[in-house]
Each structure stands twice: as structure tokens, then as C-alpha cells.
Amino acid sequence: MDDSTESSLLVLEAFFGGSHKHLLDLTLPILPEKSYYLLTLPATKWHWRSRCSALYFSQRIPRNRKFKKLFLTSCTNLAELIGLRTDLASCEKILYFHENQLVYPRKAEKDRDYQHCHNEIVSALAADKLIFNSMYNQSTFLNNCEQILNKVPNTEFQPIRLQIESKCRVLPVPIDFDKIPKLSKKMNDDKDALHIVWPHRWEHDKNPDLFRDIILELDGKNCDFRLSVLGEKTLTVPESISEICSKIGHKLLHAGFLESKEEYFQTLAESDIVLSTSIHEFQGLAVMEAILMGCFPLCPNRLVYPEYLPEKCLYSTTAQAVKFLTNACRSANSFRKRSFNIDLSHYSLKKLSKEYVQLLE
Structure with a gap:
């Protein structure tokens, strides 16, 4: 975590492990020195991180700083965080989806925890930019957000996809070759x-x-x-x-x-x-x-x-x-x-670093 008062980017990661940690370990070092302030939670008890990380971060984000950008993953309820910390509302809010819960496989639909799905949908509405690690991730989220909300009894929502689709783009987690x-x-x-x-x-x-x-x-x-x-x-x-x-x-x-x-x-x-x-x-x-x-x-x-x-x-x-x-x-x-040629060069850090710097700087 950078304690410099010069930090203009606030980075929050509620599940600091796996691909979530991998992304930050590769992208933060390529940013200008002292340009970000990082808060994380250990990669354990995912369900609790999803439910409670907004409250946790709201209590630990410094109040004496004015951040320009906020970068976080869908494990944190962005709408809830902004409600608790209204001073962050003016930030450019960038939400990264490593996965989405709307299509998490369940043995029976009754086993699905719709609260996690709802958290991701309202976070998407609250964000300024939505970044997905693959086209599959983006399309399954967009194709299912209204279907999920249609399950809410005795309630009719305005079309959600139209409100968020223009904010979406695909930017994979890079690999440092x-x-x-x-x-x-x-x-x-x-x-x-x-x-x-x-x-x-x-x-x-x-x-x-x-x-x-x-x-x-x-x-x-x-x-x-x-x-x-x-x-x-x-x-x-x-x-x-x-x-x-x-x-x-x-x-x-x-x-x-x-x-x-x-x-x-x-x-x-x-x-x-x-x-x-x-x-x-x-x-x-x-x-x-x-x-x-x-x-x-x-x-x-x-x-x-x-x-x-x-x-x-x-x-x-x-x-x-x-x-x-x-x-x-x-x-x-x-x-x-036998020879097989699978080109993964477009996932390389060298290819993607410029896009991440432009996104986060």
C-alpha cells in the first residue's frame, strides 16, 4: 500500500488470491510510482467477502484524500460502497469481472444465492466502466442480468442491459511471458x-x-x-x-x-x-x-x-x-x-500493458 498523499488511484481487492492477485501483481508495478493506494482482504471465505467487503473498505479508505479513480472487482458491492462513502461518488469507478455469479453452476436453481447476483448487477449500474476478462464473461453477464431480475416476485424493472452494455469492454488478465x-x-x-x-x-x-x-x-x-x-x-x-x-x-x-x-x-x-x-x-x-x-x-x-x-x-x-x-x-x-500452435501472444503483458496504463493512470 502506498501511503503517499499523491495517490490518485484507489485499488480495492476483496479476494486477494488466484487470478485476482495475479492481475494486480502484474499491472500495478507498471503504473507510475506513488500513483495508487491499495487495500486488500485475504482470499478466504468468498461469500463473506462478497457480502461484507464494502463495509470493511468504507471504514479503511482514508477520508483525507481525493481519489480520481476507483478500481475494484465484482467481489465488492460498488453501489453499497458508494452509499457508505459518498465522497467516492465523483471518482471514475472501474469494475473488473474475473467471473460472474449469474451463471455459476448449481445442482438446482433453488440453490442459487441471488444476493450475489444482485450485488454484481447493482455494482454494474453504479460503475462508469465494466471490464471483463473474456468475451464469454461479458456476454453471459449481459445475457442473464435481466433474466435474474425477472425472478424477483411482484416486481418489474426497467431494462438493465441497455443501461450497462455501452460501459463494457474486454481486457484479459495478462500473462508475463x-x-x-x-x-x-x-x-x-x-x-x-x-x-x-x-x-x-x-x-x-x-x-x-x-x-x-x-x-x-x-x-x-x-x-x-x-x-x-x-x-x-x-x-x-x-x-x-x-x-x-x-x-x-x-x-x-x-x-x-x-x-x-x-x-x-x-x-x-x-x-x-x-x-x-x-x-x-x-x-x-x-x-x-x-x-x-x-x-x-x-x-x-x-x-x-x-x-x-x-x-x-x-x-x-x-x-x-x-x-x-x-x-x-x-x-x-x-x-x-505432433506439433500444435496455439497463439496466446495477445494475452501477454507486453501487449496489454499500454491498455492497462491508459485505464488506470
Whole structure:
């Protein structure tokens, strides 16, 4: 946090971890020195951060400063914050969406917490600029905001999309290519098994059940492969992950979060295929990092993935994913020699830094 009275940009992050932290770690250092004032909350208890961060920040933002811009993510209710701190109303208010809750997958619609959806909608109305990390994120938000409000009983709202669409733009979370290590790809011989990596949080929205189904069906075909199950664990390990560990533990090379970034990248460099089974993904930094480390991506033909992956990398059914992996396992050496070119250069920090400076300076 910059204590200088010269700060003209106020930055708030209610969930300072993952892609949220990644974005600020890359973009704030490229801004002029002493140009921002940063307040954060730890990346825990997301639901409480969403409900209460506006009150928390309202009590900690200095009152003796006049900020010109306010940059925050949709985890904080912007409308509530401005109501509590009316002195911030004159700021240019920039709201960044790493994800949106309007399409968060639920087993049943009755399980959806509409308060989080409402918070994002009123925040969008209160903001001057809305920034989304992908076109998929933007379109799903715009396409669903009125549908969500239509569920409010005995209430009719004016059209919301028309009020916010002109404020929207897409600006991805950048990747610093200079920090991606130049590790040589492991050249295996014919006897080396295919190495599959699943680099996601062990949570519902990353669909560990589908991951289990694909991997156990692949194992049932007597395919030789090795598996790394990375990503952050939750307090309760999903039953599907436990099932993988118990049934094919002899094929597991890693199971759990790798604290060392060097070890993480080394594991990616030694892997052949990065597998995603997500049902909630708006950019996919973990998949992008794996691609940059030489992994072939095998991802669902939905969500954000079709924005930057060719058709050959996408599957629509479990059977398609299993068939692709089966063929790759049975001719692992030939698979490793195949070339694939996925251009992620438009996500590089060098390409995006100018736009972020213009946005935040």
C-alpha cells in the first residue's frame, strides 16, 4: 500500500488470491510510482467477502484524500460502497469481472444465492466502466442480468442491459511471458507413459466428478499413463478425487497444491496433456500456463475455451475425451512429436500493458 498523499488511484481487492492477485501483481508495478493506494482482504471465505467487503473498505479508505479513480472487482458491492462513502461518488469507478455469479453452476436453481447476483448487477449500474476478462464473461453477464431480475416476485424493472452494455469492454488478465521459464520439454522414449495434468482447484466448479469419470474409464481401457492432480485443495477433499487416489494411486505422480512455482512449472514441462473438466471458467490461466509450457490442451467445448483454442483441442462428451486420451496413450511417442500452435501472444503483458496504463493512470 502506498501511503503517499499523491495517490490518485484507489485499488480495492476483496479476494486477494488466484487470478485476482495475479492481475494486480502484474499491472500495478507498471503504473507510475506513488500513483495508487491499495487495500486488500485475504482470499478466504468468498461469500463473506462478497457480502461484507464494502463495509470493511468504507471504514479503511482514508477520508483525507481525493481519489480520481476507483478500481475494484465484482467481489465488492460498488453501489453499497458508494452509499457508505459518498465522497467516492465523483471518482471514475472501474469494475473488473474475473467471473460472474449469474451463471455459476448449481445442482438446482433453488440453490442459487441471488444476493450475489444482485450485488454484481447493482455494482454494474453504479460503475462508469465494466471490464471483463473474456468475451464469454461479458456476454453471459449481459445475457442473464435481466433474466435474474425477472425472478424477483411482484416486481418489474426497467431494462438493465441497455443501461450497462455501452460501459463494457474486454481486457484479459495478462500473462508475463518473461516469467514463464524456458524449460526444455522432456523427450520421452517409446516406453514412457503419457503424462496428464489436471491443474485446477479441487472444487465443484472445476467438475472433479467428470475428471474422475474420464480418468477411471481411461484406466479401464488398460492405458498406460501418469497423472498429476494439482491445484489448491479444499478443506473437504471431493469424493471423486479420493476415488482417483484410491483406485489408481500407483499412476499418480502428484496430488495436491505445489507451493513452489518452480516445481509447478517443472511438472507442467514434464506433462504431455493438460486436461480441463470445468463447468465454470472465464479465462483459464492454469490452462494457458500449461500450454506455454508445452502441454496439449484438452478442454470442454464450452465456456471461454473456444475463444482461444482450436477445434482439435475441444471435446463435447466424456466419450470424446476418453477416445482422444486413449489414442494418445497408445501412441505416446508419436503424440509428443505432433506439433500444435496455439497463439496466446495477445494475452501477454507486453501487449496489454499500454491498455492497462491508459485505464488506470
